[in-house]
Amino acid sequence: MEDIVAEIKHLKKSFGTKEVLKDISVTLKKGENLVILGKSGTGKSVLIKCLVGLLAPDGGEITLLGKNIAELKDDELNEVRKKIGFLFQSAALYDSMTVRENLVFPLRGLKEKGSKEDNEKLVREALQNVGLEEAIDKMPSELSGGMRKRVGLARTLIMKPEIILYDEPTTGLDPITSKEISQLILDVQKKYNAAAIIITHDVECARITANRMMVIKNGITAAEGTFKELSNSEDEWVRSFFQ
């Protein structure tokens, strides 16, 4: 199938003697939102870090935008990465830069660099999307946890990525903002026809954003299906995520 933008086959990853991922396979189609559920510490973050090559898998094959990432040279991998947005669970803002500089930073990797005014416009637009225009000149240390998360989200979206990996986009946010962020994820999907993997514990977020869902348990895929299918699953353990 040609509309598959990312594919993980039989991924294995251990840290020392600890087997985190045993055998995980995921396909992500163009324009699709895939929500991944799983208990804390099951390796969801590890999974998406393997996907972009931040962690080297112990086994299995990863294809991103048609390229096997294990075979890419550094420069080629960087080119692929520019088309991918990654929201870190910790937001990972650059502490030594203001919010504006944080958002401009990924733009420096672009082939055709925009003018200063163009960049400023992009930054303002991105911040507007997450409702944080007034924080533009603040340092990350002056922001609350939720604000950091939203700035991280703005920084992820500013590159208009083809694939977006959200690591717990709504964790630590109030229900109203959470809902807005979930709505934003949905808007981004529609506007850019981007594909996304969303890791979340937030059922409301999953309900709004998911086209398809996947549950990871003990390093393997425990269940897969739509929100409706999984929330009515026969397996009590799977169902318990939705209560």
Added chain:
Amino acid sequence: MSKDDQILHSAVAGKAPAKEEASPSAFKLFFEEVAGIAQFTGHFFRELIKPPYEFKEFAKQAYLIGYKTLPLVGITGFIMGLVLTIQSRPTLSEFGAESWIPAMVSVSIVREIGPVITALIFAGKVGSGIGAELASMKVTEQIDAMEVSGINPFNYVVVTRVMAAMLMLPVLVIISDAIGLYGSYVGVNIKGDVSFHLYFLQAFEKLEFADVIPATIKTFVFGLAIGIIGCFKGYNSNKGTEGVGEAANSAVVIGSLCVFIIDMIAVQVTTLIYN
């Protein structure tokens, strides 16, 4: 083999290798560290010649390093010159050689004390700062974030800081030497009366290019080593918040040690060349 024999056997077998392992593992760790630093240095030079060049970040780091270290270097430089002068006066005046103080002090400051003391302070201030900063960037996934946005973090973070350290240390040493000589001038005038002009005439009389050039080259190497080790320790830290302090600490310890080792090598090389 009886059961007791087996237990005895395994106990002995279990003990013996552990004893043997203890020293090779420390050895192995040491060589792994050295190999790691060598590899890191190689990586640094490869990235250094490869575009893009991050001039802006380099300039920012150079400014920060200079700005943060200058007061410290100035104060220590002044005290160094002053103390050296006061200490050597009694001995020299016994021989009636008080007029030799400026020449003696200037040669010792420019050749040895200036570069080494400044480099040690630099290792304490800048080396630890780089180590801690990079380690915390690592812990908070900022390095990963750069990497996934398609920007080479090694180039942006490591190359700029190492270059800044390497180019700023010589500047700081020159400043420290100058302030040190001024300190010495003040020291001379505590118990005597030598004009500023005369003092510096005497100080520079015995100072030759053969003193200045190797001393300056040496400081570039000090700066390079301190920068590389700070970055190496920070960039490879992966132990969470605890690793931040550890990276800062070992950046200072190993950096200072390297300063002395390089100094020793430099002495050998200069005597070989000039004699």
